[in-house]
Amino acid sequence: MAKRKAQEALSPSSSSSSKSKHWMYDVFLSFRGKDTRNSFTGHLYAALKQAGVNAFIDDNELRRGEDIAAELVRAIQGSRIAVIVFSKRYGDSSWCLEELVKIMECRRTLRQMVFPIFFDVDPSSVRRQTGSFAEAFRKHEERLVLDMEKVLKWRAALTEAANLSGWDLSNTADGHEAKFITKIVAEITRHLNNTHLFEAVYPVGIDSRVKDMSKHLGAGLDDVRMVGIWGMGGIGKTTIAKAVYNKFCGSFEGSSFLANVREATKQPNGLVRLQEQLLCDILKTTKIKVGSVDRGINLIKERLRCRRVLIIIDDIDQLDQQYAMAGNSDWFGLGSRLVITTRDERLLNQIGVDSIYPAPEMNETEALELFSWHAFRNGRPDKEYSELSSSIVACYGGLPLALEVLGSFLFGRSMAQWKSALEKWKTIPHGQIQEKLRVSFDGLNDETEKNIFLDISCFFIGKDKNYVRQILDGCGFFAEIGISVLLERRLLTVCEKNKLMMHDLLRDMGREIVRAKFPGDPGKCSRLWHPKDVTDVLTEHSGTEEIQGLTLSLLGSDKTSFSTQAFANMKRLRLLQLKFVQLSGGYEHLSNKLRWLCWHGFPHKFLPNDFNLSNVVAIDLKHSKLVQVWMESRVQYP
The missing domain is CATH 3.40.50.300 (P-loop containing nucleotide triphosphate hydrolases)
Structure with a gap:
């Protein structure tokens, strides 16, 4: 029962929050009229009003019975804060006790604040129903012998309320009533003036x-x-x-x-x-x-x-x-x-x-709406920009940061500027987005974890996790723990069939880290994946020993050929992925540090004897012309 009540109390559907709910009153005052109406509670009410607090006080001094009037129920439900003034004879009034039960109910279901005030009564007497409260409940139990459930509710409400944080006159302001009231009003005012945090310009989803x-x-x-x-x-x-x-x-x-x-x-x-x-x-x-x-x-x-x-x-x-x-x-x-x-x-x-x-990514509907608010100041894109907007949302995969940044950047720009920006971002990702995402990369523990992330972002997205782990272990990167760290930090995911996947923006961030180190000079970059950069490096023989990985995919019908001598200076090349690429010349120019050779459409019937693959841990030669591994045996007999 307690679990269900807690869920109701915290459920957004149970009530509007104090931020959005239109409260009738700031404060509801609960008290026994005979005890404090013309003294403490009257003075407190006057002080609250003077401080600009919209407080409700029941002016009817002739309340009788145990059923609360409908207007009081509305006042309790419509008040942001309930203040309960416990006096010695508070427990005598069944009316007050029913009012208290309703207040505590609203505290749970409407998330109202409740503050007890102990005026000339010990909090423990209220909490345990001792002293004057014990006598009061003896009488209630005699009178309601057939309705003990109601009495138990009253007791539970008193205990719950007395356990809340509030004010006790006996140990506050040296018992000085005026100072006591001043302190209470200041605290209530502070709660009423408490500002909520700014969430988002357009809080979609x-x-x-x-x-x-x-x-x-x-x-x-x-x-x-x-x-x-x-x-x-x-x-x-x-x-x-x-x-x-x-x-x-x-x-x-x-x-x-x-x-x-x-x-x-x-x-x-x-x-x-x-x-x-x-x-x-x-x-x-x-x-x-x-x-x-x-x-x-x-x-x-x-x-x-x-x-x-x-x-x-x-x-x-x-x-x-x-x-x-x-x-x-x-x-x-x-x-x-x-x-x-x-x-x-x-x-x-x-x-x-x-x-x-x-935290989930935005779905397509949410993403388009958020982007549109930032790009058009409307929940839907302008008609002529609809197709472009949908393509941006598809590319950036429901990441709110990217949608907000890109939408705001494109706001008010022409169609030509939109298309130019999109072409630019295909090569150079937006800096503000990259800066935010790079925090995760910079927070990795060491260089091996960073190398694993960069290798995967450039070469291994969509590859089998165990296959990649074997290759990266061969590179000395302790891949089992490294991949585990990337998964824990949401830099990497594993999808169906054990495939390694990465958000497109994280992929772009990893590749941009590599490119940005030597912009305009791809031959000095540690990893090459962009077709133009790879083609230029192989054509111009501009590769250096900085290159650790390279991938190039050509159409099967493409007859472009590169000389193996283009690899001569790539002394640290670990990862080589070629698809339907033609090479001419001797294979002694390729690095003996190769750990992964993936060459789809390998053009030879056998592996050349001068192709040093002694350190390779994985070879993939799908769709090749390979007939046998080597033309001659490479085993030397004594």
């Missing part, structure tokens, strides 16, 4: 993702859950996290959104500053100084362990970043939710999150 995320968040009313949002750069992880924060922050006692943690921790005392921000956000103070990470950890555990909080830790790439702010679920009060966004799935598994939400 966000609602459905928040709805999916809510399923991960809502597994139990009283547990503490850590949930990861995982995905490649530019997929929209931070946007989803902001939307989750905006949707649910109002239902927690405190909340904090720690943005761009990866970059923040590069600054001096970055982790300490984030710890201070976390504590200040939740404790609502600007005076906390941590001093050191270790002290910050202790302060977070001590100060937040009884608070029900929502914390978003955005974009982490190291385990110590998360541990400094939310190392364990027992650091926080029951019902807390911790959301962590990262590009690294393994990091989430190391943390031990309860659930991982893989």
